[in-house]
Amino acid sequence: xxxxxxxxxxxxxxxxxxxxxxxxxxxxxxxxxxxxxxxxxxxxxxxxxxxxxxxxxxxxxxxxxxxxxxxxxxxxxxxxxxxxxxxxxxxxxxxxxxxxxxxxxxxxxxxxxxxxxxxxxxxxxxxxxxxxxxxxxxxxxxxxxxxxxxxxxxxxxxxxxxxxxxxxxxxxxxxxxxxxxxxxxxxxxxxxxxxxxxxxxxxxxxxxxxxxxxxxxxxxxxxxxxxxxxxxxxxxxxxxxxxxxxxxxxxxxxxxxxxxxxxxxxxxxxxxxxxxxxxx
Amino acid sequence: xxxxxxxxxxxxxxxxxxxxxxxxxxxxxxxxxxxxxxxxxxxxxxxxxxxxxxxxxxxxxxxxxxxxxxxxxxxxxxxxxxxxxxxxxxxxxxxxxxxxxxxxxxxxxxxxxxxxxxxxxxxxxxxxxxxxxxxxxxxxxxxxxxxxxxxxxxxxxxxxxxxxxxxxxxxxxxxxxxxxxxxxxxxxxxxxxxxxxxxxxxxxxxxxxxxxxxxxxxxxxxxxxxxxxxxxxxxxxxxxxxxxxxxxxxxxxxxxxxxxxxxxxxxxxxxxxxxxxxxxxxxxxxxxxxxxxxxxxxxxxxxxxxxxxxxxxxxxxxxxxxxxxxxxxxxxxxxxxxxxxxxxxxxxxxxxxxxxxxxxxxxxxxxxxxxxxxxxxxxxxxxxxxxxxxxxxxxxxxxxxxxxxxxxxxxxxxxxxxxxxxxxxxxxxxxxxxxxxxxxxxxxxxxx
Numbered sequence: 001x002x003x004x005x006x007x008x009x010x011x012x013x014x015x016x017x018x019x020x021x022x023x024x025x026x027x028x029x030x031x032x033x034x035x036x037x038x039x040x041x042x043x044x045x046x047x048x049x050x051x052x053x054x055x056x057x058x059x060x061x062x063x064x065x066x067x068x069x070x071x072x073x074x075x076x077x078x079x080x081x082x083x084x085x086x087x088x089x090x091x092x093x094x095x096x097x098x099x100x101x102x103x104x105x106x107x108x109x110x111x112x113x114x115x116x117x118x119x120x121x122x123x124x125x126x127x128x129x130x131x132x133x134x135x136x137x138x139x140x141x142x143x144x145x146x147x148x149x150x151x152x153x154x155x156x157x158x159x160x161x162x163x164x165x166x167x168x169x170x171x172x173x174x175x176x177x178x179x180x181x182x183x184x185x186x187x188x189x190x191x192x193x194x195x196x197x198x199x200x201x202x203x204x205x206x207x208x209x210x211x212x213x214x215x216x217x218x219x220x221x222x223x224x225x226x227x228x229x230x231x232x233x234x235x236x237x238x239x240x241x242x243x244x245x246x247x248x249x250x251x252x253x254x255x256x257x258x259x260x261x262x263x264x265x266x267x268x269x270x271x272x273x274x275x276x277x278x279x280x
Numbered sequence: 281x282x283x284x285x286x287x288x289x290x291x292x293x294x295x296x297x298x299x300x301x302x303x304x305x306x307x308x309x310x311x312x313x314x315x316x317x318x319x320x321x322x323x324x325x326x327x328x329x330x331x332x333x334x335x336x337x338x339x340x341x342x343x344x345x346x347x348x349x350x351x352x353x354x355x356x357x358x359x360x361x362x363x364x365x366x367x368x369x370x371x372x373x374x375x376x377x378x379x380x381x382x383x384x385x386x387x388x389x390x391x392x393x394x395x396x397x398x399x400x401x402x403x404x405x406x407x408x409x410x411x412x413x414x415x416x417x418x419x420x421x422x423x424x425x426x427x428x429x430x431x432x433x434x435x436x437x438x439x440x441x442x443x444x445x446x447x448x449x450x451x452x453x454x455x456x457x458x459x460x461x462x463x464x465x466x467x468x469x470x471x472x473x474x475x476x477x478x479x480x481x482x483x484x485x486x487x488x489x490x491x492x493x494x495x496x497x498x499x500x501x502x503x504x505x506x507x508x509x510x511x512x513x514x515x516x517x518x519x520x521x522x523x524x525x526x527x528x529x530x531x532x533x534x535x536x537x538x539x540x541x542x543x544x545x546x547x548x549x550x551x552x553x554x555x556x557x558x559x560x561x562x563x564x565x566x567x568x569x570x571x572x573x574x575x576x577x578x579x580x581x582x583x584x585x586x587x588x589x590x591x592x593x594x595x596x597x598x599x600x601x602x603x604x605x606x607x608x609x610x611x612x613x614x615x616x617x618x619x620x621x622x623x624x625x626x627x628x629x630x631x632x633x634x635x636x637x638x639x640x641x642x643x644x645x646x647x648x649x650x651x652x653x654x655x656x657x658x659x660x661x662x663x664x665x666x667x668x669x670x671x672x673x674x675x676x677x678x679x680x681x682x683x684x685x686x687x688x689x690x691x692x693x694x695x696x697x698x699x700x701x702x703x704x705x706x707x708x709x710x711x712x713x714x715x716x717x718x719x720x721x722x723x724x725x726x727x728x
Contacts (some may be wrong), residue, residue, distance in 0.1 A: 039413060
């Protein structure tokens with residue numbers, strides 16, 4: 001007789017995550033992705049083209065500055081492919097991070113009116129960012145094909161390609177995890193926003209986007225390896241271009257850090273979402 | 281026999297509790313919690329560790345500590361149950377805790393104490409059109425908004441025709457909503473919300489939107505929803521709407537639940553309390569020497585009973601007076617005194633002024649140039665005119681009939697008490713803002 005379907009209580013335990021709710025609201029996640037997609041495509045004529053222009057121009061700039069001027073090696077891979085492959089992964093990470101890190105502040109209006117599992121928003125950001133990633137990955141593959149067949153440069157695609165979905169999952173999870181930790185902190189500390197915008201810029205230089213991991217030795221190398229993105233980018237390059245270092249232990253480290261940050265992120269996010277409306 | 285059993289079963293269902301609220305409380309912390317900046321919080325923390333004074337502490341805090349850690353209970357120990365199919369009205373003044381209660385129920389914020397148990401989905405119409413995106417078409421927004429409100433795609437697809445039909449924007453349904461008029465926008469938004477099929481629906485002031493016809497449609501829809509066995513929690517300042525929709529109402533006062541009973545009883549308790557603080561006299565503050573435009577200033581507004589004594593608890597079978605005392609320090613302006621009479625729910629009932637064509641007599645200071653001096657205008661409100669309830673008055677002085685040059689908003693308020701003189705046959709609720717006596721005649725047109 002007494003079958004309650006909904007219980008609203010004060011502060012529940014840290015581990016009461018309501019993950020089942022997210023599944024119930026899966027349609028909403030897809031609607032948000034669709035909304036983002038349509039909004040991008042309808043507003044500008046160039047819309048999706050921006051996803052191509054940005055990495056292309058950045059790659060050209062990297063070639064000029066880091067290849068021609070600074071003469072930083074690219075592990076014997078063609079520089080265009082080297083930079084673009086790094087950028088594709090990096091862009092996906094930074095767009096996940098940037099979008100999810102403003103979850104609370106950007107959605108205060110909607111959060112103040114309706115309940116739905118708040119995690120739906122950052123999750124949908126991560127899925128939406130896949131659109132840009134897919135476009136850029138296509139560009140990269142075309143460029144690889146061009147190098148291979150037109151320029152006759154032998155590119156060694158290899159079986160590690162099967163890791164790409166896993167790498168993508170890692171990047172998404174890391175971007176999401178760090179992003180929601182930051183978004184939770186921004187509800188209290190507004191200056192975190194500034195940290196994100198220039199922090200991601202700095203982080204790119206601590207990630208092997210413009211240089212190969214093999215460029216460093218000793219403690220510098222350890223420092224670069226401490227960045228969980230490093231093994232991901234290196235393996236991504238290795239699978240597509242056949243250059244770079246791949247060490248399963250490094251990847252395991254990345255995986256652990258990623259899921260640790262995601263776990264901590266979800267815990268903090270879950271904690272904040274309950275009191276967030278009273279703080280804003 | 282079977283029918284009786286079925287009815288019993290139904291009755292049993294009807295009295296099934298769908299929401300149970302027990303000891304619900306919500307505490308807000310007043311004052312500053314942290315500084316809002318990481319750098320300052322760290323500095324504060326560092327200073328505390330070294331035993332130094334907080335560098336960001338403001339000087340007032342030294343002598344006025346309580347505010348910094350002051351707690352404010354927006355809701356305190358609220359307990360009530362709602363049965364299935366019931367339409368429960370929630371009334372109370374602004375700041376009484378209505379919105380907090382709804383926010384907790386709709387899970388926008390969480391309670392500090394207590395527990396709410398509910399059966400079925402709770403959906404709120406805290407604000408219609410949440411999440412509408414201007415670039416999306418009407419149809420796309422129906423799906424998006426529906427999903428935000430908790431519907432699945434399949435559910436929305438099953439109802440889309442009905443929703444479009446209800447909204448009345450069929451023609452533009454595939455146009456981006458940024459091209460909609462605000463009326464169309466609101467109608468579409470309400471249409472989605474009205475077709476949610478939650479077991480429990482929370483409605484807050486949505487009826488303030490749209491034109492009269494659309495409002496009627498909305499009220500009708502809510503009534504229909506409740507007949508389908510759904511439970512509605514209805515919050516409104518519009519006592520008329522609460523009266524029309526709800527059989528039971530609760531009254532919140534400063535975070536406490538002070539009344540839970542039949543709608544009529546709760547509303548009348550509410551009016552009594554609301555008008556406890558009512559004032560029969562408004563006086564311009566002694567310090568306010570300033571004189572307004574054209575040297576005109578309202579000095580006092582008063583409510584007087586039939587014997588010209590100040591008083592604002594008035595019987596419906598007695599006339600009463602409103603008087604406006606004003607001064608002008610210029611010669612030669614034509615000034616008229618005016619009142620606007622509002623019901624307690626804020627409905628403007630009438631406006632009246634002492635212009636020659638709007639009075640039953642001729643006011644000798646109306647329509648003539650006044651000399652500098654102090655004046656008093658008094659308007660008599662006849663007996664058997666207003667219904668029981670609370671009212672308030674705006675007082676205005678106009679120059680040359682049209683330009684308002686002095687204005688006191690909600691200057692005075694009063695309560696009309698039912699003397700029972702019009703209840704000799706019928707004793708229950710008599711609706712309406714006014715309750716005049718009219719001449720009625722019935723003729724017999726034939727025999728059967």
